[in-house]
Amino acid sequence: MSDGKPERGAVRNITDLARLAGVSPGTVSRALAGKSLVNTKTREKIESLAREHGFRPNQMASGLRRQKTDVIGVVIPLGHDTRQQISDSFFMTLLGYLADELTREGYDLMLRRVVPEEDADWLDRFIRSGMIDGVIVIGQSDQFDRIEEVADGYRPLVVWGNRQEGQHHCVVGTDxxxxxxxxxxxxxxxxxxxxxxxxxxxxxxxxxxxxxxxxxxxxxxxxxxxxxxxxxxxxxxxxxxxxxxxxxxxxxxxxxxxxxxxxxxxxxxxxxxxxxxxxxxxxxxxxxxxxxxxxxxxxxxxxQDIAAGARGLVDLLLRRLAGETTESMVLPPELVIRATA
Amino acid sequence: MSDGKPERGAVRNITDLARLAGVSPGTVSRALAGKSLVNTKTREKIESLAREHGFRPNQMASGLRRQKTDVIGVVIPLGHDTRQQISDSFFMTLLGYLADELTREGYDLMLRRVVPEEDADWLDRFIRSGMIDGVIVIGQSDQFDRIEEVADGYRPLVVWGNRQEGQHHCVVGTDxxxxxxxxxxxxxxxxxxxxxxxxxxxxxxxxxxxxxxxxxxxxxxxxxxxxxxxxxxxxxxxxxxxxxxxxxxxxxxxxxxxxxxxxxxxxxxxxxxxxxxxxxxxxxxxxxxxxxxxxxxxxxxxxQDIAAGARGLVDLLLRRLAGETTESMVLPPELVIRATA
DNA sequence: AATCATCCTGCAAACGATTGCAACAGGAAT
DNA sequence: ATTCCTGTTGCAATCGTTTGCAGGATGATT
Known part of the structure; x- marks a missing residue:
C-alpha cells in the first residue's frame, strides 16, 4: 500500500509472517484459514500483514499436511486415434464446462493427456501421484478394462462414457x-x-x-x-x-x-x-x-447435453469424495431436426 | 505378481517400502529417483518391491522438499466475453498442443479459468500458490497492465498474445x-x-x-x-x-x-x-x-501456426525457468486463399 | 599390517503448513 | 481467596520426500 510497492519476497512462509505479527506460526495458520479460535484483533492484524506482503500459504505444504490437495485430475486417454482427439470439439467443450464447475466448487483442475499404448498404467500413476483428490476420465476410449480394474480400489473416480451392463465404475454419459x-x-x-x-x-x-x-x-x-x-x-x-x-x-x-x-x-x-x-x-x-x-x-x-454432463461428473465425483456410493448417470439424447434429414 | 492381486495399500510411503526392503528411507528415495549412488542389487530389489505394491513417491512431498512441482499453470483470463471463450476453438486447440509439449518435457498442466473482474489478483494468486513452477497465460484479454505489473517480479511467465512496443512480459504470438x-x-x-x-x-x-x-x-x-x-x-x-x-x-x-x-x-x-x-x-x-x-x-x-505457438510458449518458458532472459517471439501470419475472397 | 580411496548406506534436518494438546490470562461464580 | 470457565495462544509433532554429511565396509596399494 504505502509506496505502491510493498517489499515483497521478504515473507516466504507462515513463520516469517508470524515473526512480523509477533505471534506463533500456528496462530497465523489459524487466522489465514479463517478459523474461529483467533482473536478478532489478531486476525485482522495478520490478514492485513499478509495482504501487504502479498503472502499466500503454500498449497503444497498445506496439501501434504491435510492429505488433500483440492485438485481434481482430468485425463483424456488417446486410444484409437492418437493425434487430434484432444482438440476434438466435443471433449474440449466438456473440458471447458468441467473447469467452470470445478472452480465453482473450489477445486483446481489438472489436465493430463495420455497415450495408453505407450504408458500402460496411466490411470494408476495419476491416482497415486498424490497430487490429486480425485479423477475424471474423459472418454473410455478402448481402456474400459483398465478403468474397471482400478475402479474397485479407488473411489473418487468418475468417467465420461458409455454405460455397460454390470460395470463397476461410475459413469456419466448419454444413452x-x-x-x-x-x-x-x-x-x-x-x-x-x-x-x-x-x-x-x-x-x-x-x-x-x-x-x-x-x-x-x-x-x-x-x-x-x-x-x-x-x-x-x-x-x-x-x-x-x-x-x-x-x-x-x-x-x-x-x-x-x-x-x-x-x-x-x-x-x-x-x-x-x-x-x-x-x-x-x-x-x-x-x-x-x-x-x-x-x-x-x-x-x-x-x-448431447454437455453442460449437464459436466455438472453430473463433478457432482458425482464430489459425492464419492464425501464417501457416498453413487449410481451412474445416463443422459437422454435429443433429436434436433434441421435440414439434412 | 504372485496372485494377480498384490496386497496394495499396505505401502503408503517411502518408509514402509524401506522397511520391506530392509534399508533406510533415504536409500529408497535415491533408488527410485534413479541416482547413481545406489548399489545395483539394492536398486533392483527396491524397484521390484515398488512395482509389486504399486508404490509411487508422493509428488506433494517431493515438490515441497525440492521446491519444484513439475507443474506448469495454464490460465485463461476471461475478460471481455465471460462465457464461452474457454471453449473457443482456437484457445482449445492451443491448449491441446500445450498439453502435448509440456508432457513431452515432463511437466504436468494445471488449468485455471479466471474472471478478472471478480478476482483482481488472479495472476498473483496463481503464481504464489506454490503449486506451479511457471505460468502460461493464454490471451491477454484486457489484462495487459495486470500482467505487466507482475512480470517484473516473476520470471517464469510467458503469455500468448500480441506484442506491444516496449512491453516487459515475454509474449508469443502472431504478428x-x-x-x-x-x-x-x-x-x-x-x-x-x-x-x-x-x-x-x-x-x-x-x-x-x-x-x-x-x-x-x-x-x-x-x-x-x-x-x-x-x-x-x-x-x-x-x-x-x-x-x-x-x-x-x-x-x-x-x-x-x-x-x-x-x-x-x-x-x-x-x-x-x-x-x-x-x-x-x-x-x-x-x-x-x-x-x-x-x-x-x-x-x-x-x-496462425498454433503448433509452433505452443512449442514457442513451452520452449521460452523452460528457458526462463532455467534462468535465461528471453525475447518475445513473433510468428508470421500466412494468407490461405480459398473461395471467399 | 597400515593407509587410503571407493562405494554404499544411514542419520537427521530440512521443506511449509496444520492441529491436538496444554497452558495461560482474565473474569465469573462460589 | 479459591475454583472453574471461556477464549486465545504457543508448543511440538506430523504429512512424505530429499539430501548433506558422516561413517562403515570393501578392496587395493604400499
Whole structure:
C-alpha cells in the first residue's frame, strides 16, 4: 500500500509472517484459514500483514499436511486415434464446462493427456501421484478394462462414457444406443432404407450408437447397417470419407455419422461428389456442436447435453469424495431436426 | 505378481517400502529417483518391491522438499466475453498442443479459468500458490497492465498474445497487425473497397488486426474501416451479425472477420440475407481453424501456426525457468486463399 | 599390517503448513 | 481467596520426500 510497492519476497512462509505479527506460526495458520479460535484483533492484524506482503500459504505444504490437495485430475486417454482427439470439439467443450464447475466448487483442475499404448498404467500413476483428490476420465476410449480394474480400489473416480451392463465404475454419459436408434429412425422417416454408419465402431460410445442403428434396421426389416470406419482427425477423415462414397456410390441413401464433425466433413464430400442432401442421401450427426447449425444445409443431429454432463461428473465425483456410493448417470439424447434429414 | 492381486495399500510411503526392503528411507528415495549412488542389487530389489505394491513417491512431498512441482499453470483470463471463450476453438486447440509439449518435457498442466473482474489478483494468486513452477497465460484479454505489473517480479511467465512496443512480459504470438494488413490487402485485391471489421476491437489481438486493416485503408486511400463490434459466443454473435448486416446493407463490399468462427457465422448470415460471397461481399477470416475448410464456400483466411505457438510458449518458458532472459517471439501470419475472397 | 580411496548406506534436518494438546490470562461464580 | 470457565495462544509433532554429511565396509596399494 504505502509506496505502491510493498517489499515483497521478504515473507516466504507462515513463520516469517508470524515473526512480523509477533505471534506463533500456528496462530497465523489459524487466522489465514479463517478459523474461529483467533482473536478478532489478531486476525485482522495478520490478514492485513499478509495482504501487504502479498503472502499466500503454500498449497503444497498445506496439501501434504491435510492429505488433500483440492485438485481434481482430468485425463483424456488417446486410444484409437492418437493425434487430434484432444482438440476434438466435443471433449474440449466438456473440458471447458468441467473447469467452470470445478472452480465453482473450489477445486483446481489438472489436465493430463495420455497415450495408453505407450504408458500402460496411466490411470494408476495419476491416482497415486498424490497430487490429486480425485479423477475424471474423459472418454473410455478402448481402456474400459483398465478403468474397471482400478475402479474397485479407488473411489473418487468418475468417467465420461458409455454405460455397460454390470460395470463397476461410475459413469456419466448419454444413452448412446438410444441416440443411435433415434438418429436411425429419423433417417428412415426421411426416406432412407440403405443406411451406413460413418465412424469407427471400436470406441464404446460409437459402438453403442452403431448398435442402436442396427436395432432399428433389424426391427424395420431394413438391410443391415453398413459400417464405414473412419478416423476422427479431419485431414485423414476427409480422404477416407471420399473413398467410402466412391466405393458405395448409389448404394447408400442414408448416413448416420458418429459425430457432427464427421457429418460436417461428409457433407462437404457429398457436395463435392454432386450428391444432394437430403434428397439423394439423408444425413444425421451426433453431439449438436455449434458447427451443426452452420453447415449447408444445417445438420440434423442428436443432441448431447454437455453442460449437464459436466455438472453430473463433478457432482458425482464430489459425492464419492464425501464417501457416498453413487449410481451412474445416463443422459437422454435429443433429436434436433434441421435440414439434412 | 504372485496372485494377480498384490496386497496394495499396505505401502503408503517411502518408509514402509524401506522397511520391506530392509534399508533406510533415504536409500529408497535415491533408488527410485534413479541416482547413481545406489548399489545395483539394492536398486533392483527396491524397484521390484515398488512395482509389486504399486508404490509411487508422493509428488506433494517431493515438490515441497525440492521446491519444484513439475507443474506448469495454464490460465485463461476471461475478460471481455465471460462465457464461452474457454471453449473457443482456437484457445482449445492451443491448449491441446500445450498439453502435448509440456508432457513431452515432463511437466504436468494445471488449468485455471479466471474472471478478472471478480478476482483482481488472479495472476498473483496463481503464481504464489506454490503449486506451479511457471505460468502460461493464454490471451491477454484486457489484462495487459495486470500482467505487466507482475512480470517484473516473476520470471517464469510467458503469455500468448500480441506484442506491444516496449512491453516487459515475454509474449508469443502472431504478428496480428501484419495479419490484418494481409487480410485487408486480399480483400482489396478481390475487389472490395468499403471494408468492415467484424469483431470486438477491445482485446489486444483484435485491436492489432483492426489497426492492420486501417493501415491498408489509409495507404490505399480507401474509406475508413467500419468496426462492427460483436461478441464471440455463437448464440449472441449470430444475432449481432444479422443486425450489422441489416444496418449496413449494400454499404459494405468486404468483411474482415476477427476470427474464423465469426467469419463462419457471418457466412451463414450472408447466405440468409441472400448476399452472394465473394461476388457481392468478400470475406476473410483469421486463424485457419479446421472449420475454414468446410464452410460454403470455403473460407479465405489468415493462418496462425498454433503448433509452433505452443512449442514457442513451452520452449521460452523452460528457458526462463532455467534462468535465461528471453525475447518475445513473433510468428508470421500466412494468407490461405480459398473461395471467399 | 597400515593407509587410503571407493562405494554404499544411514542419520537427521530440512521443506511449509496444520492441529491436538496444554497452558495461560482474565473474569465469573462460589 | 479459591475454583472453574471461556477464549486465545504457543508448543511440538506430523504429512512424505530429499539430501548433506558422516561413517562403515570393501578392496587395493604400499
Amino acid at each position: 448412446n444406443r438410444l441416440g443411435g436408434r433415434i438418429a436411425t429412425e429419423r433417417l428412415v422417416a426421411a426416406g432412407a432404407r440403405r443406411i451406413a454408419f460413418l465412424g469407427d465402431t471400436g470406441p464404446m460410445e460409437f459402438a453403442a450408437r452403431f448398435a442402436g442403428a442396427q436395432d432399428v434396421a433389424a426391427r424395420m426389416g431394413l438391410p443391415p447397417i453398413l459400417p464405414l470406419p473412419t478416423h476422427l482427425s479431419p485431414d485423414r477423415a476427409s480422404e477416407e470419407i471420399a473413398q467410402h462414397l466412391a466405393a458405395h456410390a448409389g448404394a447408400i441413401d442414408g448416413i448416420f455419422a458418429a459425430t457432427d464433425t464427421l457429418a460436417s466433413l461428409c457433407l462437404t464430400e457429398l457436395r463435392g461428389h454432386g450428391i444432394s442432401v437430403p434428397d439423394e442421401v439423408r444425413l444425421v450427426g451426433f453431439d449438436d456442436l455449434p458447427i451443426a447449425r452452420q453447415t449447408v444445409p444445417p445438420l440434423t443431429t442428436v443432441r | 496480428n497487425r501484419l495479419g490484418g494488413r494481409i487480410a485487408t490487402e486480399r480483400l482489396v485485391a478481390a475487389g472490395a473497397r468499403r471494408i468492415a471489421f467484424l469483431g470486438d476491437t477491445g482485446p489486444m489481438e483484435f485491436a492489432a488486426r483492426f489497426a492492420g486493416a486501417q493501415d491498408v485503408a489509409a495507404r490505399m486511400g480507401l474509406p475508413p474501416i467500419l468496426p462492427l463490434p460483436t461478441h464471440l459466443s455463437p448464440d449472441r454473435a449470430s444475432e449481432e451479425i444479422a443486425q450489422h448486416l441489416a444496418a449496413h446493407a449494400g454499404a459494405i463490399d468486404g468483411i474482415f472477420a476477427a476470427t474464423d468462427t465469426l467469419a463462419s457465422l457471418c457466412l451463414t448470415e450472408l447466405r440468409g440475407h441472400g448476399i452472394s460471397v465473394p461476388d457481392e461481399v468478400r470475406l476473410v477470416g483469421f486463424d485457419d481453424l479446421p472449420i475454414a475448410r468446410q464452410t460454403v464456400p470455403p473460407l479465405t483466411t489468415v493462418r
